[in-house]
Amino acid sequence: MKSKHSHHQILLQALVDPKCLIDYPDSDWELLIRMARRVKLLGRIALLLKSHNLWEEIPPRIANQLTSALVQADRLRQLTLWELDRVLWALDDFKTSIIVLKGAAYGLINLPFSEGRLSVDLDLMVPQSDLADIESVLMTKGWKHRPLSFYDEHYYRVWSHEIPPLIHAERETEVDIHHTLAPVTSRLKIDSGLLFADAIPVHYENVVVLSPTDMTLHCAVNLFQNNELDNDLRDLLDLHDLMVFFSHQDADFWKSLTDRANQLKLGHVLYYGLYFSQLIFKTPVPDGTINRLINKPGYIRRGIMYRLVPLALFPQHPDKPIRSAAWAKTILYLRSHLIRMPLYILVPHLMYKSMRTLLAKIKLLRR
Amino acid sequence: MLLRNQGLKVVMGPFNVRIQTRYKPLAVQLYSLYKHYRLVQDEICEFHVCIVAERSFKNPLKKSVRFLIDGQSPFESFPEEQALAVLEWGINLAIAVRVNHLLLLHAAVVEKNNHVILFPAWPGSGKTTLCTYLIHRGFRLFSDEFGLMDPARGVFYPMPRLMPLKNQSIQIIRNYLPEAVIGQSIPNTHKGTVAHVCPPENSICSAERTAKARWIFFLRWNEKAETNIQPISDAEAFMLLASNAFNYEVLGATGFKAVAQLISDCNCYKLIYSDLEDVTSTLQNMVNEV
Amino acid sequence: MRWQSNHFHSLLIEDWGGEYTVYQPDSGKTHFLNQMSIRLLSFLSQNPATLLEISHYLSTAFEQEADQDFRDNIEKILYHLDALGLIKKEK
Numbered sequence: 001m002k003s004k005h006s007h008h009q010i011l012l013q014a015l016v017d018p019k020c021l022i023d024y025p026d027s028d029w030e031l032l033i034r035m036a037r038r039v040k041l042l043g044r045i046a047l048l049l050k051s052h053n054l055w056e057e058i059p060p061r062i063a064n065q066l067t068s069a070l071v072q073a074d075r076l077r078q079l080t081l082w083e084l085d086r087v088l089w090a091l092d093d094f095k096t097s098i099i100v101l102k103g104a105a106y107g108l109i110n111l112p113f114s115e116g117r118l119s120v121d122l123d124l125m126v127p128q129s130d131l132a133d134i135e136s137v138l139m140t141k142g143w144k145h146r147p148l149s150f151y152d153e154h155y156y157r158v159w160s161h162e163i164p165p166l167i168h169a170e171r172e173t174e175v176d177i178h179h180t181l182a183p184v185t186s187r188l189k190i191d192s193g194l195l196f197a198d199a200i201p202v203h204y205e206n207v208v209v210l211s212p213t214d215m216t217l218h219c220a221v222n223l224f225q226n227n228e229l230d231n232d233l234r235d236l237l238d239l240h241d242l243m244v245f246f247s248h249q250d251a252d253f254w255k256s257l258t259d260r261a262n263q264l265k266l267g268h269v270l271y272y273g274l275y276f277s278q279l280i281f282k283t284p285v286p287d288g289t290i291n292r293l294i295n296k297p298g299y300i301r302r303g304i305m306y307r308l309v310p311l312a313l314f315p316q317h318p319d320k321p322i323r324s325a326a327w328a329k330t331i332l333y334l335r336s337h338l339i340r341m342p343l344y345i346l347v348p349h350l351m352y353k354s355m356r357t358l359l360a361k362i363k364l365l366r367r
Numbered sequence: 368m369l370l371r372n373q374g375l376k377v378v379m380g381p382f383n384v385r386i387q388t389r390y391k392p393l394a395v396q397l398y399s400l401y402k403h404y405r406l407v408q409d410e411i412c413e414f415h416v417c418i419v420a421e422r423s424f425k426n427p428l429k430k431s432v433r434f435l436i437d438g439q440s441p442f443e444s445f446p447e448e449q450a451l452a453v454l455e456w457g458i459n460l461a462i463a464v465r466v467n468h469l470l471l472l473h474a475a476v477v478e479k480n481n482h483v484i485l486f487p488a489w490p491g492s493g494k495t496t497l498c499t500y501l502i503h504r505g506f507r508l509f510s511d512e513f514g515l516m517d518p519a520r521g522v523f524y525p526m527p528r529l530m531p532l533k534n535q536s537i538q539i540i541r542n543y544l545p546e547a548v549i550g551q552s553i554p555n556t557h558k559g560t561v562a563h564v565c566p567p568e569n570s571i572c573s574a575e576r577t578a579k580a581r582w583i584f585f586l587r588w589n590e591k592a593e594t595n596i597q598p599i600s601d602a603e604a605f606m607l608l609a610s611n612a613f614n615y616e617v618l619g620a621t622g623f624k625a626v627a628q629l630i631s632d633c634n635c636y637k638l639i640y641s642d643l644e645d646v647t648s649t650l651q652n653m654v655n656e657v
Numbered sequence: 658m659r660w661q662s663n664h665f666h667s668l669l670i671e672d673w674g675g676e677y678t679v680y681q682p683d684s685g686k687t688h689f690l691n692q693m694s695i696r697l698l699s700f701l702s703q704n705p706a707t708l709l710e711i712s713h714y715l716s717t718a719f720e721q722e723a724d725q726d727f728r729d730n731i732e733k734i735l736y737h738l739d740a741l742g743l744i745k746k747e748k
Contacts, residue, residue, distance in 0.1 A: 026409065026410070029411060030411045034415065034437050037437070037465075038437065038439075059411055061383070061410070062411065064413075064466075064468045065413060065465075065468075067467070067468040068467035071467035071468065071617060071618060071619075071621075072467055072617060075616070075617045075618075075619060075685065078619065078682075078684070078685045079685065082683055082685065082742075085683065085684075085742065086742065089742065316438070317438075319415070319438060600673065600674075600676065601673040601674070601676075602674075602676035602678055602689060603676075605671070605673065605689075606678065606687075606689050609687055615687075616685055616686075616687075619680075619682070619685050620669060620680055620682060623671075623680035627671045627678070630673075
């Protein structure tokens with residue numbers, strides 16, 4: 001059977017309406033898996049199938065690949081939580097407040113589908129005044145910075161909102177410790193004091209997580225400010241999940257969200273988040289929510305984003321790459337960097353995250 | 368023709384791999400070394416790989432080849448002569464990185480009389496050479512690189528692939544086994560000179576027959592040594608096997624239980640050898656005594 | 658200061674005739690432990706104990722003199738198990 005759908009639709013339909021998956025011909029399944037892997041959503045597809053009781057209906061070769069992805073997501077979650085456990089163990093008597101961010105936090109609040117999410121790093125936020133002490137305590141207990149060039153070190157210390165990532169000598173999870181949510185050079189100035197004041201406890205030792213509105217806004221900031229564009233669709237889905245989850249828990253969530261965005265001067269960031277989450281995942285945002293935002297982006301910038309974002313969010317067809325999607329990604333990448341830093345700092349800055357597990361496996365195979 | 372356009376869908380044990388290339392010298396090698404492999408048409412493929420030839424900016428006269436998986440290139444390009452080695456190695460890497468529904472031990476695996484023997488990979492073990500010899504002397508090839516174990520059923524899956532012989536082993540095997548089908552020697556790879564042995568046809572044709580493991584041998588090749596077999600403690604065998612697997616830790620408790628089951632089902636030994644014929648007859652006797 | 662075990666009952670333990678492989682679900686690590694470490698873990702899983710109490714228990718169990726050397730060794734083992742997250746300090 002020949003597919004009736006474009007490759008974008010094959011992925012999007014699976015995420016928005018998993019029931020349609022049972023009608024997929026094998027060729028669509030195959031393409032779905034390849035694209036979902038690319039955007040790190042295999043685990044999500046697997047969980048959707050299980051929650052809709054469709055697992056028994058899927059082709060065995062697909063089930064095996066989805067199982068593999070869930071096993072990997074489980075392992076990464078275990079590693080991240082264990083790293084958190086060890087960081088708290090190392091800090092033992094040190095009195096500070098630690099906010100757990102991103103993927104690990106989604107797990108701690110039991111956000112639906114978070115167990116299928118691939119989170120590689122542990123992201124924490126601490127008060128800036130404690131940052132240096134925490135870093136040195138961890139370094140006496142086995143954590144190290146990955147070897148950094150003088151330039152990278154300088155970038156982190158002076159321009160970034162976090163210290164260089166720490167990795168324990170015997171483990172592989174990177175610990176990123178932030179003192180604010182956006183880089184120092186970014187035009188966004190988010191008052192960390194307000195975030196700490198509203199943070200809420202979870203059932204895990206004595207760490208806290210951001211309040212529902214702040215967690216949502218942090219997700220939106222990441223989505224439209226950060227440079228790891230390959231995770232964009234996943235990050236937008238995080239935003240959708242958070243908004244759906246919190247608005248079910250609290251009827252006033254939408255109002256609190258827009259109020260907080262205005263207070264933190266993140267109106268334009270949330271504007272894009274709401275717009276694209278609604279456009280792509282049909283998030284049930286109540287009418288009038290967007291209008292409550294002050295400092296929305298201007299018409300021209302909006303126009304550019306409307307065209308570029310959807311192109312950049314979806315993975316290309318693995319066998320037929322088209323240039324325009326690659327261009328859209330390049331432009332968005334530059335844009336996210338321009339917001340983060342002035343151009344004169346940006347140009348020499350080029351870094352990529354090393355693929356440590358990949359390298360380890362290459363080493364095994366080279367023997 | 369298919370190889371050039373949609374790609375050939377090749378059955379490699381439990382996986383289907385779609386291979387596509389327009390690079391002619393590779394196509395010629397593949398058609399000869401892969402001729403016994405089963406092809407499929409409409410089945411789902413787990414891996415979609417491609418070798419593309421390109422000219423570099425630095426040296427436009429020299430061609431290089433790049434390995435693509437799902438249209439993406441996970442590592443740098445290589446000199447064109449290495450195309451086959453790069454393809455084979457790329458497929459192995461993809462399996463090692465992506466597959467977690469099976470436990471992937473790093474071992475050469477052969478079978479006889481329905482009993483699997485594992486030879487865990489160890490630097491200096493000479494597993495590929497011994498494995499090549501055994502499968503031309505009545506043993507069936509499962510894999511020279513992957514012990515694919517189904518943790519739920521406790522069985523191993525065959526995945527007979529081309530076996531890369533390295534350096535001196537190439538000549539040793541050519542001398543001992545003139546009947547072996549061996550591809551051209553590829554010099555200067557990251558493993559030195561490599562030549563690929565095609566598994567015997569009967570190993571490829573019975574690649575769907577799974578079996579349980581009975582013996583584990585930790586090999587050491589020593590030029591002057593007589594064949595020598597010493598038992599090794601179960602706990603040590605456990606740690607050696609687990610610490611050298613591709614995804615033992617990823618599988619968590621499932622991996623631990625699978626290895627524990629495997630160790631209690633198997634006899635574990637250290638095996639020092641130099642003479643391929645001698646060690647083969649020792650292993651044959653051992654299997655026949657069961 | 659007293660030591661206590663950390664999720665002892667979640668551990669998967671395989672006994673290979675006096676040598677043990679131990680899977681720790683919290684970390685996903687597999688540890689290779691001897692008889693004394695296993696006895697120590699299971700002792701602490703019943704009640705938190707001080708270094709002296711632990712040394713006394715183990716010296717009796719393994720018929721060894723509970724002298725300074727023995728206590729130093731136990732202290733090293735405790736330090737190691739603490740770093741692995743198999744035991745923790747009582748708060």
